[in-house]
Amino acid sequence: MQVELYLIEAVDRVLSSMSQKSSNKARSFLEKMGVHVLTNTMATSCDDKTVFIDSGKSLNTGIIIWTAGIKGNSTVGLAAECFSRNGRIIVESYNRVSGYSNIYALGxxxxxxxxKYPQxxxxVAQVAIQQAQFLAENLERIKSNKPLREFRYKDLGTMATVGRHLVVVELPSLRFQGVFAWFIWMFIHLMSIIGVKNKLMIFMNWAWKYFTYDQSTRLIIRPKGCADISTNNYSIPE
Ligand SMILES: Cc1cc2nc3c(=O)[nH]c(=O)nc-3n(C[C@H](O)[C@H](O)[C@H](O)COP(=O)(O)OP(=O)(O)OC[C@H]3O[C@@H](n4cnc5c(N)ncnc54)[C@H](O)[C@@H]3O)c2cc1C
Structure with missing residues (x-):
């Protein structure tokens, strides 16, 4: 099936939490795969056939995939003041829920x-992992009547994969993109999988898909040799 893919992004670049360079690279990766990237564009509403955007225009579409973030699952019983606007539970620096002495929330x-993180x-997974380890240590401290330590997030870096050979990596002191980044992405994710058997199965699965060009789960499929449409001028259908 031939599809036209539009990526609608409210802010001025994709991957806005990463550097401008990584953003630009990710955008160019996407555009080379034929995705129409619309930045500074807010989806205001949609029905099953149309996405309406803030310029007053609309996109006719058969499929809409909403990826604009998540909302916390509300927990009945906690005071309303504990919740932020997007449903996250407000905690202090020990991960204790604001206003409670024995309820903790993390991740x-x-x-x-x-x-460094006023909002x-x-x-991401690293925050959840680090907070869990930290809270475990603090609970031990409570048990032995030691003063609690305040959590500080240690950013180990960010990676985003866009497709085959297309990854952007930002480590605290190093940034790179492309094929090498793709290998690093795979290595780190493989090492994070629990158990040798799982690691091996996933590695074999990836290798199979890599060498056979198995695209059964891919959304963006561009036949080999197909023209790069990234430079085409296009307009949003009315
Ligand atoms: C599609 C996708 C891709 C992602 N990719 C990345 C990535 O590449 N790198 C990265 O760092 N992060 C990624 N993330 C984010 C990452 O998954 C989360 O940051 C991480 O899982 C947070 O861990 P958590 O323990 O806080 O929450 P979760 O892992 O979401 O665990 C919460 C658990 O609580 C359960 N639960 C919810 N409500 C209740 C209830 N009332 N009672 C009992 N159980 C309940 C849920 O079923 C779930 O199992 C991705 C997230 C998504 C959705």
Whole structure:
């Protein structure tokens, strides 16, 4: 099936939490695959056939995939003041829920601010892992009557994959993109999988898909040799 893919992004670049360079690279990766990237464009509403955008224009479409973030699952019983506007539970620097002495929240659901993250931490696995380890240590400290330590998020870096050989990596002191980044992405994700058997199965699966060009789960399929449409002028259908 031939599809036209539009990526609608409210802010002025994709991957806005990463550097401008990585954003530009990711955009060019997407455009080379034929995706129409519309930045500074807000989806205001949609029905099953149309997406309406803030310029007053609309896109006719058969399929809409909404990826504009997540909302916390509300927890009945906690005071309304504990919740931020997007449903995250407000916690202080020990991950204790604001206003409670024995309820803790961590990971995606927790909204914890620190100087570097005034709007809260990014909702990524590293934050959840580090907060869990930290809270475990603090609970040990409570048990032995030691003073609690305040959580500080250690950003180990960010990676985003756009497609085959197309990855952007930002480590605290190093940024790179392309094929090497793609290998690093695979290595780190493989090492994060629990158990040798799982690692091996996933590695074999990836290798099979890589060498056979198995695209059964891919959304963007461009036949080999197909023209790059990234430079085509296009307009949003009325
Ligand atoms: C599609 C996708 C891709 C992602 N890719 C990345 C990535 O590449 N790198 C990265 O760092 N992060 C990624 N993330 C984010 C990452 O998954 C989260 O930041 C991380 O899982 C947060 O961990 P958590 O323990 O806070 O929450 P979760 O992992 O979401 O765990 C919460 C658990 O609580 C359960 N639950 C919810 N409500 C209740 C209830 N009332 N009672 C009992 N159980 C309940 C849920 O079923 C779930 O199992 C991705 C997220 C998504 C959705």
């Amino acid at each position: 995606d659901i927790a909204l914890q601010t620190e100087e 809260g931490h990014p909702q």
